[in-house]
Amino acid sequence: MTRRPTMTATGVEQSQAASxxxxxxxxxxxxxxxxxxxxxxxxxxxILGLIGPNGAGKTTLxxxxxxxxxxxxxSILLGGQxxxxxxxxxxxxxxxxxxFQAGRLFKDLTVVENVEVTGTGMGLGRRxxxxxxxxxxxxxxxxxxxxxxxxxxxxxxxRRVGIARxxxxxxxxxxxxxxxxxxxxxxxxxxxxxxxDIPKTFTCGVLLIEHNMRMVMGxxxxxxxxxxxxxxxxxxxxEIQRNKKVLAAYLGGEGxxxxxxxxxxx
Amino acid sequence: xxxxxxxxFLRAALPVLALLLGVTAITALVALLGNxxxxxTVTEALVRLIVVVGLSVFIGNSGVVSFGHIGFMxxxxxxxxxxxxxxxxxxxxxxGLPVFLQQAQYPFxxxxxxxxxxxxxxxxxxxxxxxxxxxxxxxxxxxxFLAIVNNVYSNWDSVTAGVSSIIGIPTVVxxxxxxxxxxxxxxxxxxxxxxxxxxxxxxxxxxxxxxRASGVSIVRVRLAAFVLSAFIVGIGGxxxxxxxxxxxxxxxxxxxxxxxxxxxxxxGMGSVTGAIVGVFAVTVFVEFFRFLESGVPMGDLVxxxxxxSQEIALGIGMALILIFRPKGLTGSRELKLPGLGSSxxxxxxxxxxxEAAARS
Numbered sequence: 001m002t003r004r005p006t007m008t009a010t011g012v013e014q015s016q017a018a019s020x021x022x023x024x025x026x027x028x029x030x031x032x033x034x035x036x037x038x039x040x041x042x043x044x045x046x047i048l049g050l051i052g053p054n055g056a057g058k059t060t061l062x063x064x065x066x067x068x069x070x071x072x073x074x075s076i077l078l079g080g081q082x083x084x085x086x087x088x089x090x091x092x093x094x095x096x097x098x099x100f101q102a103g104r105l106f107k108d109l110t111v112v113e114n115v116e117v118t119g120t121g122m123g124l125g126r127r128x129x130x131x132x133x134x135x136x137x138x139x140x141x142x143x144x145x146x147x148x149x150x151x152x153x154x155x156x157x158x159r160r161v162g163i164a165r166x167x168x169x170x171x172x173x174x175x176x177x178x179x180x181x182x183x184x185x186x187x188x189x190x191x192x193x194x195x196x197d198i199p200k201t202f203t204c205g206v207l208l209i210e211h212n213m214r215m216v217m218g219x220x221x222x223x224x225x226x227x228x229x230x231x232x233x234x235x236x237x238x239e240i241q242r243n244k245k246v247l248a249a250y251l252g253g254e255g256x257x258x259x260x261x262x263x264x265x266x
Numbered sequence: 267x268x269x270x271x272x273x274x275f276l277r278a279a280l281p282v283l284a285l286l287l288g289v290t291a292i293t294a295l296v297a298l299l300g301n302x303x304x305x306x307t308v309t310e311a312l313v314r315l316i317v318v319v320g321l322s323v324f325i326g327n328s329g330v331v332s333f334g335h336i337g338f339m340x341x342x343x344x345x346x347x348x349x350x351x352x353x354x355x356x357x358x359x360x361x362g363l364p365v366f367l368q369q370a371q372y373p374f375x376x377x378x379x380x381x382x383x384x385x386x387x388x389x390x391x392x393x394x395x396x397x398x399x400x401x402x403x404x405x406x407x408x409x410x411f412l413a414i415v416n417n418v419y420s421n422w423d424s425v426t427a428g429v430s431s432i433i434g435i436p437t438v439v440x441x442x443x444x445x446x447x448x449x450x451x452x453x454x455x456x457x458x459x460x461x462x463x464x465x466x467x468x469x470x471x472x473x474x475x476x477x478r479a480s481g482v483s484i485v486r487v488r489l490a491a492f493v494l495s496a497f498i499v500g501i502g503g504x505x506x507x508x509x510x511x512x513x514x515x516x517x518x519x520x521x522x523x524x525x526x527x528x529x530x531x532x533x534g535m536g537s538v539t540g541a542i543v544g545v546f547a548v549t550v551f552v553e554f555f556r557f558l559e560s561g562v563p564m565g566d567l568v569x570x571x572x573x574x575s576q577e578i579a580l581g582i583g584m585a586l587i588l589i590f591r592p593k594g595l596t597g598s599r600e601l602k603l604p605g606l607g608s609s610x611x612x613x614x615x616x617x618x619x620x621e622a623a624a625r626s
Contacts (some may be wrong), residue, residue: 003356024556049452066479068475068478068479086476087478087483088479089478089481089483092478092479092480092481097479098479099476100476100479104473104475104476105472105473106468106469106472106473106476106477107472107473108468108471108472108536109465109468109469109472113465114469116283116465117465117466117469117477117480117482118481120462120463120465120466120482121466121477121480121481121482121483122481124462125462126460126461126462127271129462155367165476165479165480166479189439195611
């Protein structure tokens with residue numbers, strides 16, 4: 001990979017927060033409990049996996065951790081500070097960045113403009129934002145696609161632009177919502193390498209939601225498992241792979257096969 | 267990177283320059299070669315161009331349709347009328363005006379600046395309230411604003427002369443003055459679109475949720491565009507009354523709202539080029555039907571379309587555009603000059619095209 005992208009700019013304060021945590025967080029929509037009493041924490045330079053079947057509440061939890069969803073109960077702490085009442089923009093300004101499951105690129109803007117938006121959103125002028133955006137795209141190996149309109153990009157490139165947008169000026173925490181969905185194995189490995197490089201390069205903490213077990217087991221330091229909105233297990237990849245509760249409740253027969261594959265891969 | 271800042275600037279500036287030259291050429295042709303009536307038509311078209319370009323600053327970049335901007339035009343136009351109309355008449359008819367307006371007559375520049383600033387100030391207050399609403403709700407609120415302005419100005423007799431006209435405004439605006447302001451409006455619109463606020467606003471248009479995750483405050487960037495577009499539309503209003511010499515409340519209501527929005531939609535909402543093309547296309551279209559309505563002699567017969575067919579034809583035209591070319595005649599793209607394509611793509615053509623082909 002090329003040289004490390006710039007992480008500071010005059011006038012933009014770097015977040016000093018050492019942790020991002022959900023403390024007893026519950027979210028209820030009417031009578032439905034999307035997540036109930038979940039506690040987890042992210043640390044700098046660590047990758048935390050968040051797994052669970054569809055509808056387990058993973059995205060809802062990410063929405064809480066990034067200011068897009070207010071918890072019904074519990075709190076989100078950034079560097080120990082309560083974030084109650086913060087807008088999603090404020091979370092980004094304070095160093096908490098995310099990507100979206102559906103990509104959500106600005107489809108009529110070019111690739112480099114997509115990344116620039118974060119720079120201008122953080123208060124930079126366009127010239128400087130453009131310069132830093134090009135650095136980031138180069139780091140992700142996409143500099144040659146900078147002037148392509150985002151709406152015409154192939155799927156895998158879309159994900160990388162989403163990541164570039166979130167990585168602008170090196171956030172303190174990066175939350176990736178299913179970045180590998182729909183990718184072929186080779187592309188997945190490439191993405192795994194990027195995810196592995198991020199904590200070291202940007203000294204940031206990563207939360208990874210992913211269904212691809214090979215990627216989760218190969219990248220995460222620690223894994224948190226949700227089912228129907230509740231925490232059913234926490235532990236290292238090795239522990240999670242042996243956790244009967246996880247295997248029974250979440251992975252089932254198909255999952256066991258995947259886990260064996262992943263183990264063989266190590 | 268061989269793509270220097272200078273080349274980037276040139277690539278952005280040359281199409282704008284071409285558009286400015288195009289508008290100037292059309293104006294010069296009509297004003298120098300046409301008759302007096304054509305000079306009036308082109309002046310009115312240029313004033314509308316200012317208004318439509320002003321509309322596009324907000325609507326084009328934010329994706330939120332505003333039905334209320336003609337209200338800003340009305341506010342600015344009346345301010346200009348108060349400033350420039352004959353003091354004798356004002357003292358007789360507009361008894362509620364403050365003394366500094368009632369007893370003096372201000373020059374053209376003061377009227378233009380005062381009107382536009384007033385419109386922008388109203389937009390700042392009103393926008394701060396309604397732009398918190400989601401897109402469609404905000405659109406409806408802008409329509410309510412138009413109705414409120416119309417109602418207030420129709421009934422505030424001592425200041426606006428009610429539904430009757432304010433007369434005696436010096437008619438100082440001709441094609442060249444209108445052209446100068448139209449060129450200024452175009453430059454301002456391009457500048458805003460390319461500015462950091464313009465970029466953030468276009469991001470909120472494409473995906474509001476993702477724009478917030480990029481640290482963009484949607485209300486703030488929308489409000490900036492709302493105020494600037496009200497300012498530009500306001501300039502159009504001040505010029506319009508100083509072109510016609512009269513101001514009436516009903517000039518600034520549904521009909522003008524409809525025709526300016528039609529121009530923007532027909533040309534292409536998402537681009538400044540679209541706004542310009544839309545104004546000229548609709549003007550030519552309307553003039554053509556006006557000509558048919560007035561009657562075409564064919565030997566002994568005079569064939570004439572019934573009155574009102576102009577409006578119907580415009581409505582049908584807009585419906586057809588919405589069905590077959592929803593992004594307008596320009597496809598909502600800006601003018602691109604041949605030979606000025608992206609230099610970066612030219613550098614690595616083989617790579618990008620083969621890769622894209624392989625993946626699609």
